[in-house]
Amino acid sequence: MNCSKAELLEKLIEIVGEDWLKTDPADLETYGKDWTKAYPANPIAIVLPKDTDEVVALVQLANLHEVALVPSGGRTGLSGGAVAANGELVVAFDRMNKILEFNPADRQVVCEPGVVTQQLQQFAEQEGLFYPVDFASSGSSQLGGNVSTNAGGIKVIRYGMTREWVKGLKVVTGSGELLDLNRGLSKNATGYDFRHLFTGAEGTLGFIVELTLALTSMPKDPTVLVLGAEGMEPIMQVLQKFQGELNLTAFEFFSEKALKHVIEEKQLQRPFETESEFYALIEFEHQSEQDIDTAMHLFETCLEEGWIVDGTISQNSTQANNLWRLREDISETISTFTPYKNDISVKVSKVPEFLQEVDSLVTSSYPDFEIIWFGHIGDGNVHLNILKPESLAAEAFFEKCAKVSNLVFEIVEKHGGSISAEHGVGLLKKPFLHYSRSPAEMAYMKAVKKIFDPNNIMNPGKLID
Numbered sequence: 318m319n320c321s322k323a324e325l326l327e328k329l330i331e332i333v334g335e336d337w338l339k340t341d342p343a344d345l346e347t348y349g350k351d352w353t354k355a356y357p358a359n360p361i362a363i364v365l366p367k368d369t370d371e372v373v374a375l376v377q378l379a380n381l382h383e384v385a386l387v388p389s390g391g392r393t394g395l396s397g398g399a400v401a402a403n404g405e406l407v408v409a410f411d412r413m414n415k416i417l418e419f420n421p422a423d424r425q426v427v428c429e430p431g432v433v434t435q436q437l438q439q440f441a442e443q444e445g446l447f448y449p450v451d452f453a454s455s456g457s458s459q460l461g462g463n464v465s466t467n468a469g470g471i472k473v474i475r476y477g478m479t480r481e482w483v484k485g486l487k488v489v490t491g492s493g494e495l496l497d498l499n500r501g502l503s504k505n506a507t508g509y510d511f512r513h514l515f516t517g518a519e520g521t522l523g524f525i526v527e528l529t530l531a532l533t534s535m536p537k538d539p540t541v542l543v544l545g546a547e548g549m550e551p552i553m554q555v556l557q558k559f560q561g562e563l564n565l566t567a568f569e570f571f572s573e574k575a576l577k578h579v580i581e582e583k584q585l586q587r588p589f590e591t592e593s594e595f596y597a598l599i600e601f602e603h604q605s606e607q608d609i610d611t612a613m614h615l616f617e618t619c620l621e622e623g624w625i626v627d628g629t630i631s632q633n634s635t636q637a638n639n640l641w642r643l644r645e646d647i648s649e650t651i652s653t654f655t656p657y658k659n660d661i662s663v664k665v666s667k668v669p670e671f672l673q674e675v676d677s678l679v680t681s682s683y684p685d686f687e688i689i690w691f692g693h694i695g696d697g698n699v700h701l702n703i704l705k706p707e708s709l710a711a712e713a714f715f716e717k718c719a720k721v722s723n724l725v726f727e728i729v730e731k732h733g734g735s736i737s738a739e740h741g742v743g744l745l746k747k748p749f750l751h752y753s754r755s756p757a758e759m760a761y762m763k764a765v766k767k768i769f770d771p772n773n774i775m776n777p778g779k780l781i782d
């Protein structure tokens with residue numbers, strides 16, 4: 318930084334106004350980190366721009382005075398992508414939270430990056446439409462962050478990742494230029510499509526200041542089954558069977574250990590009396606009675622084959638929501654245990670063998686640690702959570718877990734998987750990126766960043782060095 322802190326703060330006030338520059342220690346702590354607990358917050362200040370012009374001015378100022386910038390949305394990330402630990406300036410998008418335009422003929426909505434995911438979901442519902450990207454943090458995550466991490470969630474098996482719904486982006490690059498990418502077009506064969514570079518880039522190329530997102534038809538009467546199984550192989554048989562005859566909107570799984578924590582913490586009821594090693598949660602649209610008949614026939618077939626030991630099906634939306642809570646409340650429930658989290662993926666066909674190898678590795682390495690499994694089994698994404706023993710200090714716990722991470726990621730690499738299925742790379746996964754990306758790919762990624770962010774001011778140190 319080639320000016321004093323006082324001079325910088327004065328220049329920032331000129332751009333955003335005195336009320337929207339935050340330097341109070343509580344604000345620095347709040348805005349300087351995400352849900353990752355492994356890094357301290359140490360930003361120089363927080364700014365909250367109100368529009369694109371102010372974002373452009375902030376980026377230009379940062380280039381002029383060599384100030385590093387970190388984007389801040391809902392701060393629900395789990396990889397340290399929104400952490401400001403080295404005196405960076407945090408740019409928070411809370412004020413840029415308006416839904417700007419909706420066109421029912423295009424089924425597209427134009428939003429500012431600070432719109433909360435649930436806000437868009439509710440807007441779509443009011444218009445008789447559906448925004449399908451959904452996950453546990455939808456009530457606090459922001460759309461700009463969702464696109465920057467290419468968020469996934471519980472409906473990927475049917476609707477895909479966030480990338481599938483991005484029809485246009487306005488971005489401010491690291492050099493302060495405003496780009497209008499794709500402009501909402503469904504067909505556009507004019508060369509490189511840069512919106513896909515910014516989707517999943519974690520703010521390392523520039524800041525998203527406007528999004529054009531597609532909406533779709535609302536699912537009709539989503540119906541939920543929860544089935545108990547004594548292993549992952551049977552669950553994969555169930556997936557194959559149900560996928561072959563029903564159009565599924567979700568196929569999730571969780572372990573008995575995860576279920577016990579949720580039931581105890583949230584005072585929920587067991588889905589059925591029989592305890593099982595794993596549970597599958599299946600959602601499908603109830604468009605006709607034939608769908609229910611098909612689901613019951615499949616349930617009976619799975620019982621006869623010995624793939625499942627018990628199950629239940631929702632009779633109404635309230636029951637469906639309660640069954641979903643058994644899966645969706647897991648992350649919040651186990652957060653009190655300071656878990657070491659790994660968000661990893663492989664091809665669906667490789668899940669049983671992969672999960673068994675990882676589970677055996679972690680169990681043998683740390684027999685005293687409790688391992689919680691859950692995830693989006695229908696798209697090959699599993700979440701490994703190791704719970705910190707109450708008697709062990711957090712620093713020592715994370716140090717122990719980090720030692721086994723390389724071995725976990727070697728298994729990921731062996732199966733051709735990803736070290737980060739949907740949470741991004743940030744700071745936490747950056748040392749392990751080579752397990753999923755070749756040296757040539759990483760070199761190209763660095764070259765792309767240099768083009769869009771020549772002075773390396775955009776979320777430096779995240780994703781790649």
